[in-house]
Amino acid sequence: MAEFSFELDEEQRAVRDWVHGFAADVIRPAAAEWDEREETPWPILREAARIGLYSLDFYAQQYFDPTGLGIPVATEELFWGDAGIALSIMGTGLAAVGVLANGTEEQVGTWVPQMYGDADDVKVAAFCSSEPDAGSDVAAMRTRAVYDEAKDEWVLNGTKTWVTNGGIAHVHVVVAVVDPELGSRGHASFIVPPGTPGLSQGQKFKKHGIRASHTAEVVLDGVRVPGSCLLGGKDKLDERLARARERARTGGGERVRNAAMATFEASRPAVGAMAVGTARAAYEVALEYAKTRTQFGRPIIDNQGVAFQLADMRTRIDAARLLVWRASWMAVNGRPFTAAEGSMSKLFAGETARTVTAQAVQILGGNGFTRDYPVERMHRDAAIYTIFEGTSEIQRLVIARTLSGVHIR
Numbered sequence: 001m002a003e004f005s006f007e008l009d010e011e012q013r014a015v016r017d018w019v020h021g022f023a024a025d026v027i028r029p030a031a032a033e034w035d036e037r038e039e040t041p042w043p044i045l046r047e048a049a050r051i052g053l054y055s056l057d058f059y060a061q062q063y064f065d066p067t068g069l070g071i072p073v074a075t076e077e078l079f080w081g082d083a084g085i086a087l088s089i090m091g092t093g094l095a096a097v098g099v100l101a102n103g104t105e106e107q108v109g110t111w112v113p114q115m116y117g118d119a120d121d122v123k124v125a126a127f128c129s130s131e132p133d134a135g136s137d138v139a140a141m142r143t144r145a146v147y148d149e150a151k152d153e154w155v156l157n158g159t160k161t162w163v164t165n166g167g168i169a170h171v172h173v174v175v176a177v178v179d180p181e182l183g184s185r186g187h188a189s190f191i192v193p194p195g196t197p198g199l200s201q202g203q204k205f206k207k208h209g210i211r212a213s214h215t216a217e218v219v220l221d222g223v224r225v226p227g228s229c230l231l232g233g234k235d236k237l238d239e240r241l242a243r244a245r246e247r248a249r250t251g252g253g254e255r256v257r258n259a260a261m262a263t264f265e266a267s268r269p270a271v272g273a274m275a276v277g278t279a280r281a282a283y284e285v286a287l288e289y290a291k292t293r294t295q296f297g298r299p300i301i302d303n304q305g306v307a308f309q310l311a312d313m314r315t316r317i318d319a320a321r322l323l324v325w326r327a328s329w330m331a332v333n334g335r336p337f338t339a340a341e342g343s344m345s346k347l348f349a350g351e352t353a354r355t356v357t358a359q360a361v362q363i364l365g366g367n368g369f370t371r372d373y374p375v376e377r378m379h380r381d382a383a384i385y386t387i388f389e390g391t392s393e394i395q396r397l398v399i400a401r402t403l404s405g406v407h408i409r
């Protein structure tokens with residue numbers, strides 16, 4: 001049995017400190033400006049690419065860390081710097097994981113490097129699943145992919161929404177329906193290469209938070225992609241669809257559902273780590289403020305009413321991080337998520353970020369309500385963590401179904 005420890009090893013500490021340095025020196029000072037501009041912070045992405053932080057190599061190194069802590073540790077530090085800018089840096093990773101999870105070795109080798117570009121020509125990528133009528137209810141997806149056998153091409157039609165980097169991405173990964181009879185088991189993922197005719201950006205959203213991250217609709221109008229852009233390949237898709245049809249006929253399907261759930265359970269802790277980063281940032285500002293702000297002739301932290309809030313904030317943040325680390329470790333070590341521990345980590349960390357940033361605003365009083373202090377922005381940013389990658393309600397649904405075996409609605 002391996003020795004038990006909560007301590008990061010030397011290499012992990014070095015990575016954490018390096019990412020923290022970038023977050024403190026480059027991201028934090030630029031956060032308010034890019035929040036106001038509501039644009040992708042390309043100069044910061046270029047700077048991150050120049051030092052190797054925004055790169056496939058760095059992401060892959062963290063992704064394959066055998067302890068599972070590479071991604072959560074780096075993510076927490078980046079989001080401690082600023083959530084909007086950090087999502088511009090990490091958003092490509094979410095699309096890359098879509099290819100790593102479903103693509104062949106050749107597809108991974110061809111497309112994932114193109115998603116990042118290089119330091120002289122930085123690129124971003126997008127993962128397009130959500131639609132106007134298919135958010136939490138993924139099975140309601142309508143975007144169709146139809147195979148044109150004569151040309152060995154797939155033709156995509158539909159509208160995606162809420163896409164991080166949508167329309168500005170070099171490579172788009174698009175999930176579409178190939179067999180409408182099979183619900184979410186009839187979906188497949190496609191690469192849309194750069195410059196493909198028919199793909200365009202729709203509305204760009206003006207958001208409440210994470211405003212430095214670009215979010216937009218993606219319209220697919222007769223988009224034709226080569227057969228080689230179907231992730232996993234046609235033979236694998238045909239086999240999968242045949243199995244799904246057989247299960248639909250015989251009433252099975254549990255194994256397929258479990259495989260899809262395992263993928264989500266493995267990716268959700270990364271979003272939990274984002275939330276921990278934002279919560280920790282707001283807590284630190286509030287702690288410092290409470291020690292220096294004087295009212296009634298003493299620092300406000302001298303009051304239990306303030307000090308106990310800070311105690312609760314820190315306790316929740318540490319608990320959230322432990323849930324995130326546990327789920328990340330489980331994912332890498334192939335442990336079964338028998339209590340939906342990945343969803344648990346995202347649920348608790350997301351709710352923690354919302355609560356802690358609201359408490360930070362309260363502790364800063366009037367100053368907390370202004371854009372002169374960063375907790376106002378952090379509070380707006382934190383709202384996303386209970387919405388994207390499955391809302392808090394959907395996480396509770398997944399946890400409750402997993403625990404009970406009952407298909408709770």
Ligand SMILES: Cc1cc2nc3c(=O)[nH]c(=O)nc-3n(C[C@H](O)[C@H](O)[C@H](O)COP(=O)(O)OP(=O)(O)OC[C@H]3O[C@@H](n4cnc5c(N)ncnc54)[C@H](O)[C@@H]3O)c2cc1C
Nearest residue numbers: 127128129130135136162163164215387388389390391393
């Ligand atoms: C900034 C941002 C970035 C995003 N980036 C991406 C991206 O890159 N790619 C992508 O594909 N998507 C992305 N999304 C989409 C995101 O994943 C969806 O917004 C999310 O899944 C919720 O879907 P919805 O907005 O349609 O809400 P709805 O599904 O309409 O939910 C509305 C409310 O109803 C509740 N609800 C729904 N069903 C149930 C139920 N069965 N039980 C209890 N409550 C329920 C929800 O919890 C929520 O509170 C992004 C969203 C945002 C805001």
